[in-house]
Amino acid sequence: MTDLCGIPLAHPVLNASGTFDAIAARRVFGDALLERFPFAAFVTKTVTLEPRQGNPPPRLWELPAGLINSIGLPNNGLARFLTEDLPELAELPVPLVVNVMGSSREAVARLVAAVAARDEVAAVELNVSCPNVKTGLLMGADPGETAGLLTAVRPLTAKPLIVKLTPNCTSPAAVAAAAEQAGADGLSLLNTVRGMALDPQRPGRPWLGGGTGGVSGPAVRAVALAQVAEVRGRVGLPIVGMGGVQTARHARDLMEAGADLVAVGTESFRDPLVGERIAAELVQTSANSGELWALSGEA
């Protein structure tokens, strides 16, 4: 056993937000999904106040080692999330973490208050990769912005608040330290790294409908490792490390760099059971060496 900010988990592998659609998977696999759920907790795709269509196509560009996505956070919006999605997600056999994003502190506060009030929700993850419409600054790119956001939402719930850091800023570690001081319970990193692909048919024009997108998968693994180590050097909060994890070795690397738990994103598109495989390999490794559970707090 391990835990996420005090929430007991069967193993240390979660899904990364937006990369595993549990509702669609349930439709395809039925109750088999509940009997063999690959992750120790389920993190939802980002929920926003209003419904979003997402970005125009094309939305994906495959890289030699990963992909660039410009999905643009399509979702049903808060009201339909609460009435339609949440009851279905509550049937999953693992704790539920709801990822939210807003374009102002007030918007994020409304989201946090509404989702954290629901008994089905164990924790809230704040996706801070969004500009604050009032200041023009990316909420998670500036320590002052992040601290201001936490100060606004911290009083609204006693449930764990996890700040999902963006790598697209000068110092994720400084943002992490600000989040810790302002009352965050945990950190997750990294979100996708801003990237771009050009249209092979139209020189100089971007391929993705959104212009730029977010790079994920093995291409960002080394960046994730460096940023987790840097953040761990500045904060004592629990860290969920992610970025290019495909094997138990990659998960172990992130844990050795300072993560307490790991999340798997892009690799789930290739192997939806990857979370289960990595968790089993980690248990095996720990049984062989006695080392891993020490890292995840068990020994």
Ligand SMILES: Cc1cc2nc3c(=O)[nH]c(=O)nc-3n(C[C@H](O)[C@H](O)[C@H](O)COP(=O)(O)O)c2cc1C
């Ligand atoms: C297709 C796709 C959709 C994503 N959607 C979200 C999202 O809704 N909210 C969020 O916070 N992160 C989102 N992410 C970022 C992932 O949660 C994760 O931070 C990132 O992909 C790095 O992990 P990975 O290399 O294992 O994919 C998305 C990533 C991908 C590839």
